[in-house]
Amino acid sequence: MRSVSILFASLLLLPALAQAASMVQVVGLFPGAAVVNVDGQRKLVRVGQTGPGGVQVVSADASGAVLRVDGVERHYNLSREYSGAYAAPSKTQLSVAKGTGGHYWIAGAINGQSIQFLVDTGATSVAINEHQARRLGIDYRVNGRPMVVSTASGTAKAWRVHLNSVKVGAIEVLGVDAVVVEGGSPTEALLGMSFLGRVSWREEQGVLVLESKTS
Template structure:
């Protein structure tokens, strides 16, 4: 199951404002943008206000319209850094291999605590219905119905988008996930919709991960 993101994490030219607010657009989604403002990074949906009072007016696959200090303009993504602006350092973490050769890690979804089982064979983050309800995910209203294949056969499911998935210092915004009908998987699966957005490798019983920005 491939991610439906319009753009990966890219870096855009910061806006120049009278207040010298440092603003970058570091990701684009349908009607939402990830803005990086003076050291704070947040997914902001159209019509909402993010860090530093930056408001997202609209966003599409080509860029976002932002209102900063009352000035509204459209900015396209760029891989360029502006002169004098330092890129955020890359976050890193390591997970030790557990029983059965699995990797378990405590994290969060939309700031709610979750115990993850890292699963490189899962195409996306996966939750069962009880987990989704505990996290306040209204998957039946906001999700897209689908059928998925599991170890025990096929099952009804709903494709959703999570605002934030975080493990340790690594946070990915706008992550595709699947809520599966019933009680499987028993643990939340940290699948490739998260892992593809970070750098990772296995090294002598350790899973080493690093942010891409």
């Protein structure tokens, strides 16, 4: 009778386990990283790292992510967060007037640390110099990929890095590619297309309008 009771209790646990597994969602996809939601807790997790609830990201690309949950690997497509805890996403807008030299300057943050950006639509990615990277706590020599970039004074050694977040105003983008340039150039952090390409932007009579994208 005792063995039957144990078996019956185990069978009762199966629906609960299945329900727990269904709470794992992929709510953001980036090259080599995914934003996972486990029981309402969201985090950007790179391939090979472990996120909330011990969920591991095995691979991630535009088509989806492979997660290892409780030792079992499964492919997850991008999903929307429709539950009582989340409201439908709304767009956030930011307007910036032209500043010194006819440029757009925006106060923002990288990985939660404040920084002043110069908007540069000609830059392929967010760019900072090595001194700014050290102040922001970015270990670019360890986590970055060496490369060479062209500057106004010639070529320079640089490192391609992956930022957890870039934020201007109330607009935040997770998983942004950036370049750390050796030396003191660029003197101002450049807000390039690795961020601008992930938001909507337009110029209206000397005003730059940025707007978040909903997915």
